[in-house]
Amino acid sequence: MTVSLPTVDQILNIAGDVGLALSDEDARSFRSLMRGPLESYARLDQLPEPRLPVCAPRDPGYRPDPADNPYNAWYWKTDIRMPRSGRRKGLLDGKAVAIKDNICVAGVPLMNGSALLEGFVPDVDATVVTRILEAGGSIAGKAACEDLCFSGASHTNAYGPIRNPHSPTHSAGGSSGGSAALVAAGDVPMAMGGDQGGSIRTPSSWCGIYGLKPTWGLVPTTGAMPISYSMDHLGPMCASVEETARLLSVIAGHDGWDSRTIPAKTQNYMKALGGGVKGLKVAVLREGFAHPESDPDVDRKVREAIAALRASGAEVAEVSIPQHYDGPHIWTGIILEGAAEMMIKANGFGNNVQGYYPTGFISAMAKGYATRLDDASATVQLVLLLGEYLHRQTHGTYHAKAQNLRWSLRAAYDAVLADHDLMVMPTIPFTATEIPPADCSREDYVTLALNMQANTCPFDVSGHPAFTLPIGKLGGLPVGMMLVGRHFDESTLIRAAEAIEGQGDWMKR
Known part of the structure; x- marks a missing residue:
């Protein structure tokens, strides 16, 4: 060119x-x-351009037939693994992993749930993909996700809704809905997800699996399509706490291509297993309960799980952080203009960030915006229109103020975590919603995509690690409890989650 x-x-x-x-x-x-x-x-x-390494041979795989994809959770199926000559035993030896379809796997189509990227095939492996393969894992395929990841439900994917294995008429959650549904259905024991507002934790909660949004900067996002540089996270979505610890152990740590990982501090996550909760100080966040949209039965289930933590030896106390209510407003101030400027107007990857730029991906995004924007979901179009309007009207000042306020929100959580080891609250205030009909109004379409993030998005703003775990069901639909910890202290969350895992009759009710 x-x-x-x-x-x-x-x-x-x-x-x-x-x-x-x-x-x-x-x-x-x-x-x-x-x-x-x-x-x-x-x-x-x-000048020749450096490229991310591709460490394993592969064929491109295939798009599964609907009969073999009952929840529409697969976008593409593959079987990629290190050749026997180069294979070594690692933490993921023999484990199949699904990769959210906003993450590059070289030679395998990537659509990110959107008509804008239909037909695009990346030529690089994301850093997390390379780490999974080098640890003995295999890439089982690409998990379907929401249109450019702009939805917390699962009805905006260009190929149709992703369905919840517990009730196919209900949402799997988003935007990593395919990852959650594949783990919940037993297709794979672990999957990669992404989270900017709750997109690991919402589908994990609604599908009844374990989902960990790590500390911002712990897991590299190199080779994954972002939404907003300051809130992008990748993390594990798994069938058990142990599987979560395994996958996190492999993908966490500094990556020379991603400047966000410079402060990353890893721990021995496998050693955290079996640690128990005796003596841990647990803060129950008052503002995490009784939202206007909360289901009282969800609040009750979470309090039962908290009682189980106390019975296991944890010290439990209720705390109040009024700023938690402002978290969604600060998040909105950052994500709207941040996404419109970086992900949409700047063709996916923005500029002025010290990191790896997949130039083929950027070109594909530019082509998609130029030719197929009318085919994008209403959530994508809303972000573009409102983000551009705000930029023109306010010249970025509200985005800047929200970025400054994030430090006040982080400090409020840190003040509680200085005296407690973790905080607990419901992950989502209600169980999975029904998938809206194809002919629903635009208002219903957008509302159902964005109405569940009151407890999740504040921790994308603050960067704290947040781990959702299943604690039972209501009306056949899973309920999740969220544990939030200190920055780079995922081990404590793993200890606490394992203490709850599989406990008691209350988990089955």
Whole structure:
């Protein structure tokens, strides 16, 4: 691709768009000044581009037939593993892992749930994919997800809704709905998810599996499509606490391509298993309960699980953090303009971030926006329209203020965690909602996609690790409890989750 010198008319058109008054003579002058900088672009065309490693051979796999994909949870199926000659035993030896379809697997189609990326095939493996393969795991395929991940339910995927294995008429949750449904259905023991507002924890809660949003910066996002640089997380979604500890052990840690991982501090997550909760100080967050939309029976189930923690030797006390109620507002202030500027207007990956830029992915996004934006979900279109409106009206000042307020929210949680080992609350205030009909109103479509994040999105803002675990069912639908810990202290959450896992008759009611 060669960048040609703009014509005088093109320069005048650009000047008009940005509000700059130029004469024809001015435009000719600027055109002359542009020759020098564009020589650098000509040189860039000649330089070889570094690429992320692809460590295992593979064929492209296939799109499964509906009969073999009853929950629409697979986007693509594969069987990728290290060759026997290069294979070594690791924590994931013999484990099949599903990869959320916003994460690159070289040679395997990536759609990110969206018509905008239909037909795109990346040429790199994300860092987490390489780490899984090197630890002995196999890549079983790509798990379907929501349209560009802009939904907490599971009805915006371009190929149709992802269904909950516990009740196929209900949502699997989003945006990592396919990952949760595949684990819940027993197709795989573990999957990779992504989380910017609750997208690991919501589907894990609604599908009755274990889902851990790690501390921001612990797990590299290199090779995964972002939404907002300051809130992007990748993490494990698994059938058990032990599987979660295994997968986290493999994917966590500094990655030279991702500057967010510079402060990453790993722990021995496997050693945390069996640690129990005796002596742990547990804070029950008052503001995590009794939201206007809360189901009182969900609150009751969570309090039963908290009682089980106390019975196992934990010290339990209720705390109040009024700022928790402002978390969703701060999150909205960051995510709307952040996503519109970085993910939509900047073709997926933004700029001015020190990290790896998959140029083929960026080109595919640009083409999709230019040709298929009308095919995007209403949630994507809403973010684009509202994010652009806010940018034009407020010039980024509210986004900036929300970014500043995130530190106040983080400090409020840290103050409680200075005296307690973890906080607990319901993951989602209610159980899985029904999948809306295809002919529902735009208002219902969007509301059902975004109405469940009161307890999840604040911790994307603050960056604290948050782990949802299943604690039983109501009306046949799973209920999740969320544990929130200190930054880079996932081990304590694993200890507490394992103490709850499989406990008592109350788990079966």
